[in-house]
Amino acid sequence: MGTRRAVKCIWGHLREFVMETAGDVVLTFAACILLGTLAWVAHLSWAVNPRLTVAGTALAGAAFAHGAWVTLRSRPKGAGRRGAAAVTTGFFALTSAVTLFLALYATGCTC
Secondary structure (H helix, E strand, O other), X not given: OHHHHHHHHHHHHHHHHHHHHHHHHHHXXXXXXXXXXXXXXXXXXXXXXXXXXXXXXHHHHHHHHHHHHHHHOOOOOOOOOOOHHHHHHHHHHHHHHHHHHHHHHHHHOOO
16 A cells, blocks of 8 residues: 555656656747747848837837836826826736746757
8 A cells, every 4th residue: 555655656746847847848948939039030120121120129118118117106096007008018018028938948048
């Protein structure tokens, strides 16, 4: 009876280890693909029109800054975000999540 329980316990730990390792490999691969795609799009954009690339980057930076300002400032309780504030807050959240994802998983990428 004790041997069966020990084998079951070891098998459970081994299965958990394999699943965590596979998940980490998949996430690292996805981060490398995302980082490569972002670099390729930036290169392609710069090759087509550098001025438009700089203008788009400035616009994205302004939207990011406004989203951060709206998210981090104190506002009256119950006041919702509407219009541009909702869009820039969503942009800020999405950009922050992608940056955090790339910082955690693309650092080990040997691209």
